[in-house]
Amino acid sequence: MTTEVRDLTVSGIKVEVVRKDIKNLHLGVYPPHGRVRVAAPLVISDDAVRLAVIDKLGWIRRQKASFAAQPRQSQREMVNGESHYFLGQRYRLRVHERDAPARVAVRGIASLDLFVRSGTTADQREAVLLRWHREQLRALIPPLLEKWQPMLGVQVADWGIRKMKTKWGSCNPASRRVWFNLELAKKPVQCLEYIVVHELVHLLERHHNDRFAGLIEAHLPQWRQYREMLKKAPLGHEEWQY
Template sequence: MKVGDLAIDLVRKNIKNLHLSVHPPDGRVRIASPFKVDDETIRLFAISKLGWIKKNQAKFQAQPRQSPREYVSGESHYYRGDRYLLNVIYHAAAPKVVIRNKTYIDLYVRYGSIQEQREQVLTNWYRQELKAQIPQLIAKWERVIGVSTNDWGVKKMKTRWGTCNIQAKRIWLNLELIKKPQHCLEYVIVHELVHLLERNHGARFKAYMSKFMPNWSFYKKELNCLPY
């Protein structure tokens, strides 16, 4: 739905009231609506909340963002919540990535590698590292929460840290989570697993989150304030 120059994700659900939310990292606007509410009512509701929407979008826009990466020596890159300096090393062997002295990410690439190739090597390494961490964390929290997944995956997502397909019992996790502290990764995993108990983000969902991860709201705030 469009309200002026504002794009709104509209989702119709079996709920009683309209729910408005603004999501990181770029201020995506979402309205959940009961099936019976017509478009014009939703549009007027959105217009009445424009001030609140703009205020919250401004907060996200003011948050720190990494400048575009060129994948050259001296750049800052993040891994599991820590900042590292990239050190590009050209050699004749297969590309690889090595963490050195808790200070450097040594990126070994072939001679003549262009920016896109250097980026791909680091991205592949990030993906491999995240996928290595996920299975034990999912298994841990499945036992705590009392649910089970059928599948999980990692992909790049622009507006969400994770998603859950409740019917398929499949969760997706944002590749960017490998750059964040581990408790932030665990928060997202718990969030998505709890959706297997409660579809919506209402009081029941929050009660489950507080039961299984008492500090979840602090982790959420920390995650949304970190550079994306």
């Protein structure tokens, strides 16, 4: 597929324009700093892109302000007392050094126990926690797929979990493969369900158009509430790039 990438500045806002073999123009604002990206058909001129951006300036500025106001965690040091999130709940990390296999356990409603061998680095400790996050998502996602696939009349061929820079999920309708962002383990479970539905609906409608919004609205009327929960939940420390 032919793809052309260039930057434009519209009313003081830097816009990345990606031209490719598509039929419609799509505009998005992405975390963590509100990067603006336009995916446009190859035949659309710069002036047409500028007009499309100007038409959405109010919405773009609101999105950028929302990202700027969103709480953000600092780089995690993986030490006692540090705050970590799991399914929307904040926990205090308790590190235990023991000569045993590494593991993670939730203690009560406020503590997250991390068991590691003596001398492990912060990166190694974080890797243990991320592996645990992945295991939790692997247990949480199948029941949601089993619930929503028959309701929507779709079936994924495969799904997976990975760290993603700008999206909470992605879907390839052609291969019917769905990916979920590992960061979803930190968010409320309702947010995970919203992303599951969102990606499954892409098997019915590839684009974020009126039909797509109508399908989500019909099956998950609370989706806007869940999306706002996702926006308000603290972002990780990563410097995400599109």
